[in-house]
Amino acid sequence: xxxxxxxxxxxxxxxxxxxxxxxxxxxxxxxxxxxxxxxxxxxxxxxxxxxxxxxxxxxxxxxxxxxxxxxxxxxxxxxxxxxxxxxxxxxxxxxxxxxxxxxxxxxxxxxxxxxxxxxxxxxxxxxxxxxxxxxxxxxxxxxxxxxxxxxxxxxxxxxxxxxxxxxxxxxxxxxxxxxxxxxxxxxxxxxxxxxxxxxxxxxxxxxxxxxxxxxxxxxxxxxxxxxxxxxxxxxxxxxxxxxxxxxxxxxxxxxxxxxxxxxxxxxxxxxxxxxxxxxxxxxxxxxxxxxxxxxxxxxxxxxxxxxxxxxxxxxxxxxxxxxxxxxxxxxxxxxxxxxxxxxxxxxxxxxxxxxxxxxxxxxxxxxxxxxxxxxxxxxxxxxxxxxxxxxxxxxxxxxxxxxxxxxxxxxxxxxxxxxxxxxxxxxxxxxxxxxxxxxxxxxxxxxxxxxxxxxxxxxxxxxxxxxxxxxxxxxxxxxxxxxxxxxxxxxxxxxxxxxxxxxxxxxxxxxxxxxxxxxxxxxxxxxxxxxxxxxxxxxxxxxxxxxxxxxxxxxxxxxx
Numbered sequence: 001x002x003x004x005x006x007x008x009x010x011x012x013x014x015x016x017x018x019x020x021x022x023x024x025x026x027x028x029x030x031x032x033x034x035x036x037x038x039x040x041x042x043x044x045x046x047x048x049x050x051x052x053x054x055x056x057x058x059x060x061x062x063x064x065x066x067x068x069x070x071x072x073x074x075x076x077x078x079x080x081x082x083x084x085x086x087x088x089x090x091x092x093x094x095x096x097x098x099x100x101x102x103x104x105x106x107x108x109x110x111x112x113x114x115x116x117x118x119x120x121x122x123x124x125x126x127x128x129x130x131x132x133x134x135x136x137x138x139x140x141x142x143x144x145x146x147x148x149x150x151x152x153x154x155x156x157x158x159x160x161x162x163x164x165x166x167x168x169x170x171x172x173x174x175x176x177x178x179x180x181x182x183x184x185x186x187x188x189x190x191x192x193x194x195x196x197x198x199x200x201x202x203x204x205x206x207x208x209x210x211x212x213x214x215x216x217x218x219x220x221x222x223x224x225x226x227x228x229x230x231x232x233x234x235x236x237x238x239x240x241x242x243x244x245x246x247x248x249x250x251x252x253x254x255x256x257x258x259x260x261x262x263x264x265x266x267x268x269x270x271x272x273x274x275x276x277x278x279x280x281x282x283x284x285x286x287x288x289x290x291x292x293x294x295x296x297x298x299x300x301x302x303x304x305x306x307x308x309x310x311x312x313x314x315x316x317x318x319x320x321x322x323x324x325x326x327x328x329x330x331x332x333x334x335x336x337x338x339x340x341x342x343x344x345x346x347x348x349x350x351x352x353x354x355x356x357x358x359x360x361x362x363x364x365x366x367x368x369x370x371x372x373x374x375x376x377x378x379x380x381x382x383x384x385x386x387x388x389x390x391x392x393x394x395x396x397x398x399x400x401x402x403x404x405x406x407x408x409x410x411x412x413x414x415x416x417x418x419x420x421x422x423x424x425x426x427x428x429x430x431x432x433x434x435x436x437x438x439x440x441x442x443x444x445x446x447x448x449x450x451x452x453x454x455x456x457x458x459x460x461x462x463x464x465x466x467x468x469x470x471x472x473x474x475x476x477x478x479x480x481x482x483x484x485x486x487x488x489x490x491x492x493x494x495x496x497x498x499x500x501x502x503x504x505x506x507x508x509x510x511x512x513x514x515x516x517x518x519x520x521x522x523x524x525x526x527x528x529x530x531x532x533x534x535x536x537x538x539x540x541x542x543x544x545x546x547x548x549x550x551x552x553x554x555x556x557x558x559x560x
Contacts (some may be wrong), residue, residue, distance in 0.1 A: 006073055009039060009082065022271060023152070028070055028082065036085035040152040041078055049156065050079045056123045057081070057151055060518035062481045062510075065116045065147050086147045088138030091195060095132065103214045108340055109135075109195070109250055110220070111144035112238070113188055118236035119520055120148075121157075121181045128153035128179055129165045132194070158182060168201035172227050182232050183366065189224025216246035252331035277543030279321050280530040283328040288345065289532070289541050290318025290331055291549050298333055300345070302435025304539070306551065310348045314341060321374075323364035324553045325386075332386070334361025334374060342386065354389045356382065373414065375402030379382040381416055383431075394430045397424055401458075403445045408470075409453045417444035423458055423468075436475060446500075448489040457498055457510075465500055467512070481508055488531035493504045499540060501531035507542055507552070521552055 008030045015023040015038075016513035024039040030521035042050060054072045061069040067083040074080070091109075095101070101109070113135065120127055127148065133149040153165055157180060165174055173179065173187035190201050196212070197204070204225075204488070212218050220242060226232040233239045279292040282303070289301040298319055300310035317337040324331055330351070331343045340356035343349070357376035365373040371392070372384040381395040381402055400419035407414055422445060423437040442461035449456055455476070459465040465486055467477035479498075488501035497518065498510045505528060507521040540556040 006075065006080075009037070010034075012036075012040070023150075025085065026082075029421075030071075038067070038083050038085050038149075040081050040150070041321070042081050042154075047074065047079070050074075053125065053154060053156065056125055057154070059483070060120060061482055062440070062479070062515070063116075063119060064511075064516050064518070065145060066120075067147065067149055067151075074466075081151060083149070083151070084137055086136050086149055088136040090134070090136045091132035094137070095195055095198075100198050101192075103196075103212065103217060106192050106196050107214075107217060107243075109146070109192060109257070110188070110243065113148070114236045114240050116146070116148045116504070117181075117184050118190070118240075118469070120154075122238060122520070122522065124157055125154050126157055126179050126181060127151065127184050128129060128174070129169075130184055131166045131169045131192065132191055135191070150438060155176055155179070173229060180229065181236075182229055182234055185224050185233050185236065186226075189221050192221055192224065216243075216248050219246065220248070240297050275547030276318075276529070276545040277547065277549055278319060278529050279530045280541050280543040280549060281322045281324060282532045282534050282541060283324045283345075284326055284535055285328040286535050286537060287328065288324075289549070289551075290322050290324070291530075291543055292333060293543075293547075294318035296335070298322065298331070298343070301549070303534070304537070304551075310345075311349070312341075312343055312348075314350050314353070314432075315339065320362055321364040322358050323366045323372075325366045326368040326496050330366070330386075332364050332366055332372060334376075335363050336360040338376065338378070340364075340374060340384075340389075342389075352389060359452065362401065362403050365405055365407055367407065373405055373407070375405040375416060377401035379418075381405060381414070381426075395426055397436075398422065400443075403443065404447045406447045406449050406456070408449055409451060411453060415447055415449070415456060417447045417458060417460070419443040421460075423447065423456070435473065437468065439475060440464065442503050446486050446489040448491055451493070451495055452490045455491070457489045457491070457500075459489055459500060461485045463502075465489065465498070465510070467498070467515075477512075479510055479515050481510070481517050482506070484527075487527075487529055490533040491530065492533070493536065493538075497534060499531070501528040501542055503527035503529075505544070507531060507540060509554075523550055524548065 010027040012025045015025055022041050026037050026039050027034040028037040045249045057069045060066045067086055069083055071082040086198040086522055108496045136147045146316045151297050169187040169190045174183040193204050194201050223233050276294045277291055281290050287303055292298050296315040298312040302309045315335045317335040319333050319335050321334040329345055333341045338357035338359055341353045342351040344351050357378045358375050359377035361374050361376050364374035370386050372386040375381045379398045379401055383392045398418040398420050402416055402418055404417040414428055416424050416425040424433050427434050440460050440462055444458050444460040446459045456468045456470050463482045464480040466475050469476055480531055482502040482504050484504040486500055486502050496512055498512050501507045505524045509518040511518055524544040524546050526544050526546035528542050529545045532541045540552040543549050
């Protein structure tokens with residue numbers, strides 16, 4: 001029999017009903033065609049906590065390994081989550097069909113599941129009910145992918161929680177209502193032992209671990225199921241690092257935060273503020289990384305080894321922007337005082353400097369024709385002859401400062417982003433504004449064209465990334481995965497990935513076709529203000545207010 005719990009949702013059947021609430025399989029009729037979904041009563045006793053948690057789950061739902069959160073609602077004091085239905089085989093079913101899991105299957109399960117827990121815990125929440133039925137393998141594009149479902153027991157780490165977890169897999173402290181991040185890890189360890197031995201979880205308690213031929217795995221599992229919190233692994237990241245240390249190969253494509261190849265340097269300055277990295281760029285030949293900071297210096301780093309090969313220090317103010325020439329032989333820099341400097345890379349010397357703007361130079365571009373474009377906090381964009389430093393034209397139409405500029409890859413078209421919340425397009429033959437887009441609700445701080453020029457990505461203080469159709473001005477995707485200002489955007493070389501950086505200390509990779517989050521790169525301890533993508537290697541460089549530049553090797557992450 002079909003009935004509705006709420007308008008727009010048609011109940012197909014009840015999946016479960018117990019003290020923690022009911023779970024339904026339903027059809028979401030607000031979508032066309034209607035799609036299957038899961039409706040769950042949530043255990044949160046407080047509306048404020050429930051809706052705050054819903055915001056976290058909405059962000060996590062952008063991840064392909066976590067169900068998309070479709071909706072939330074409240075009826076008669078009960079709270080409901082509506083999530084994407086995940087079709088596939090859960091671990092309990094696989095165990096029934098395939099009997100016991102082997103050593104390699106358990107290692108693969110750890111590699112698949114730990115990154116999911118890392119990302120959940122990063123949002124300061126605990127899943128609270130890890131068990132075999134909540135871990136589902138589904139097939140996507142001929143690839144088997146693990147998905148963690150059932151978030152009705154999820155709660156914030158600092159909140160006391162009702163005991164809703166399956167007691168067979170719950171950690172001792174969890175049964176006392178004091179769950180921690182390590183409680184999820186304990187549950188994962190018990191799941192692994194259950195799949196490995198076939199013994200019911202209660203039979204595993206207070207017994208020595210079964211003998212196994214893989215000493216490293218035995219060591220990992222022992223620490224996962226340690227009853228004493230002080231001796232147990234405290235984080236998913238710590239488990240993955242221990243697995244690497246013990247030589248257990250990681251195959252996951254979702255954990256680039258542990259693929260950092262180098263943290264190049266801490267920039268030295270007179271005080272903490274002067275260490276902040278404001279801008280980074282990579283030369284077109286891919287051999288040099290340049291960085292600029294509030295220490296009024298520009299540093300050059302050899303790629304890929306990260307060795308420092310030069311330092312320019314003639315600026316009188318913090319360096320805000322950098323751009324290499326097309327032949328990689330020159331570098332242009334702009335500072336907070338409106339000055340522009342032109343440098344010779346080969347001679348490691350200043351060629352010339354000139355007053356570019358009345359205020360900070362926030363963005364620079366150098367094209368193959370020798371034209372230099374600069375965007376400033378003084379609301380203008382200037383086009384220069386980089387050889388003579390003569391101003392060719394000044395573009396004025398924004399109401400507030402310019403934050404980012406991007407030149408179309410095939411057309412004479414310049415896109416400018418501003419604090420006035422708009423993106424403007426300039427015809428580079430007439431130097432006139434031909435269209436203005438006004439969809440961001442706060443300042444726009446980042447923009448990038450796709451390699452074919454068909455898409456423009458923009459982001460800013462509203463924490464949103466918008467994907468625009470350049471020809472029509474239509475918004476194709478609205479991506480809301482960052483929790484703070486989006487500071488940098490770049491399209492991947494294959495045209496399928498969008499990369500973003502943010503003041504929330506993360507870099508995120510998105511699948512353009514679906515808008516789904518592919519991975520989160522973490523490691524910086526303060527806001528990321530700058531990001532650059534290598535022209536032909538799977539490498540990202542990021543600069544932060546924590547005074548460091550990090551180089552991320554993505555080869556294992558997005559290669560087939």
